[in-house]
Amino acid sequence: MKVLVDFSKCTGLGICESLAPDFFEVNDDGDLVLLKDDITDDELQSIEEAVAGCPTEALRIQV
Amino acid sequence: MTHLVVVGASLAGLRAVEAARKAGHDGPITLIGAEEHLPYDRPPLSKEFLAVTDDGSEPQRPFFREHSHLTDELGVELVLGAPATGLDPLARVVHVGDRAISYDALVIATGADARGIPGSETLAGVHVVRSLDDSVAVRAALDAGARTVVIGAGFIGSEVASSAKKWGVDVTIVEALATPLVRATGSEMGHAIASLHARNGTTLLCGNGVAAIEGTTAVERVVLDDGTVLPADLVIVGIGVTPNVGWLAGSGLVIDNGIVCDEHLFTGVPGVYAAGDVANWFNPALGRRQRMENWTAAAEQGAAAARNALDPGNAKSYGTVPYFWSDWYDVRIQFVGAPEADEVRLVEGDPESEATGRWVALYREGDRLIGALTVNGQSEIMKYRVMIARGVTWDEALEHAVRRADLHAAKLAGAPA
Incomplete structure (x- = not known):
């Protein structure tokens, strides 16, 4: 499984970073950086929360 | 089969419906909304939706889902265009005017309404910015070059003022308190953030209340307590919100700054849960009772309330470190x-x-x-x-x-x- 970011929607609000900081970090320019994209079973719940928590619906999980 | 009824068709209500299906609920779901509109996203109403566009056209209206997605894919019965008017928790019935809708599990997500200024409601050109219809009207007024007065230098008023500024219209913000945003951010940072207005050429008048909003059929001017007269074609009232609990009078739910509920978003009345701006819940993450008025809490509480309402034996507490954002200039x-x-x-x-x-x-x-x-x-x-x-x-x-x-x-x- 992978997490995908639609950077045309993302505005760097950063909620994903607080839920899954190993995957997401907003940089000094306010842009989201995807640190890694492969999701293990243990990580799935936090990524699902990040997907649900994104106000711009910029995240999705590819099975 | 368990019938889930969700009252309130904004973000929290939508997330309640979606979470119920994701959790495997295959019984009927009814979503009741006061507005005619399908669920839509509110943060853009004071930001992107008021932005100047290259070709002058209105930006896309921020609806979350297609009608067919809600009715066909999620199997939701939509009851839109009239607000819920009563709750009978003993009979387990929600009233929408003459219509009685029975429930087994209920999520209340009726949100909050923007406060108006009494006496000004009938004047054309005086608006709050809470609904899509409000934002459409404000956008049209800005497009027509309205001289704009924003009453209240909180987050909504400030966002609208910064959006209005980009239309090149005259914008003045008036704030009754000496320092804006004290309740939300404390006085030192409230002062610092408010300075963004002057830095961007917007006049901010603090410490002066509104004495009158005047006009014959449309607004013409705002008069302040010290006698200052501000000519205006558009007045935005951004003085906070009031949770929508009036329809619950006599229901037995405990109302105190919203619907009082526990860490499971449970109201204490069997089958009844609350979510979003209307919910005054105990937040275990911070160890205090809070009523949130932000996107993240509405989304998460809507989902959590629905899951708990459908499976109260396995109810999970909902705790969060609250988060909100605001974009100015x-x-x-x-x-x-x-x-x-x-x-x-x-x-x-x-x-x-x-x-x-x-x-x-x-x-x-x-x-x-x-x-x-x-x-x-x-x-x-x-x-x-x-x-x-x-x-x-x-x-x-x-x-x-x-x-x-x-x-x-x-x-x-x-x-x-």
Whole structure:
């Protein structure tokens, strides 16, 4: 499984970073950086929360 | 089969419906909404939806889902266009006018309504910005070059003012308090953030109440307590919201600054849960009762309330470090945690300097970090959200702040001019 970011929607609000900081970090320019994209079973719940928590619906999980 | 009824068809209500299906609920679902519209996203109403577009056309209206998605894919019966008018928890019935809708599980997500100024409601050109219809009307007025007065320098008023400024119209904000945003951010940071208006050429008049909003059929002027007269074609009233609980009178639900519920979003009345702006719940993450008025809480509470309503035996508590953001001019303001603090300390940046740069302020309760505010600090804010959730000490937070500020300063010093 992978997490995908639609950077045309993302505005760097950063909620994903607080839920899954190993995957997401907003940089000094306010842009989201995807640190890694492969999701293990243990990580799935936090990524699902990040997907649900994104106000711009910029995240999705590819099975 | 269990019938889930969700009252309130905005973000929290939509998320309740979606979470119910995701959790495997295959019984009927009814979604009741006061507005004619399908569920839509509200943050853009004071931001992107009011933006000037290249071709002058209205931006896309921020509906979340297609009608067919809600009815066919999610199997939701939509009851839109009239508000719920009563709740009978013994009979387990929600009333919508003459219609009685029975439920087995109920999620109340009726949100909050923007406060108006009594006597001004009938004047054309006086608006709150809460609904899509409000925002459509405000956009049209800005497009027509309306001289704009914003009453209330809170987040909504400030966002609308900054959006209005980009239309090139005259914009004045009036605020009754000496310092805006004190309740949301404390007085020091409220003062600092409010300075963004002057930096961007918007007049902000503080410490002066509104005496009258005058006009014959349409608004013509706003008169302040000190006699100042502000000509206006458009008046935006941004003086806060009131939770929508009037329809629950006599229901037996406990109402005190919204619907009082526990950490499971349970109201104490069998089958009845609350979510979003209307819910005054106990937040176990911060150990206090809170009523949120932000996107993240509405989304998460809607989902959590539906899951708990459908499976109360396995109810999970809902705790969060609250988060909200606000976009003014070209600046993003972000807040995590709670603003009621023993101390607010600016740990990076200088609101007195001309350049806006990055500002970071931390909020202390006892020896614990309880909140953080950033201006242009998108790279910083969520690190504090994680730290608050972990319960870090004030000293740990300050050490982190120094490291980050040093790193940022080094980066700026090394950056090409």
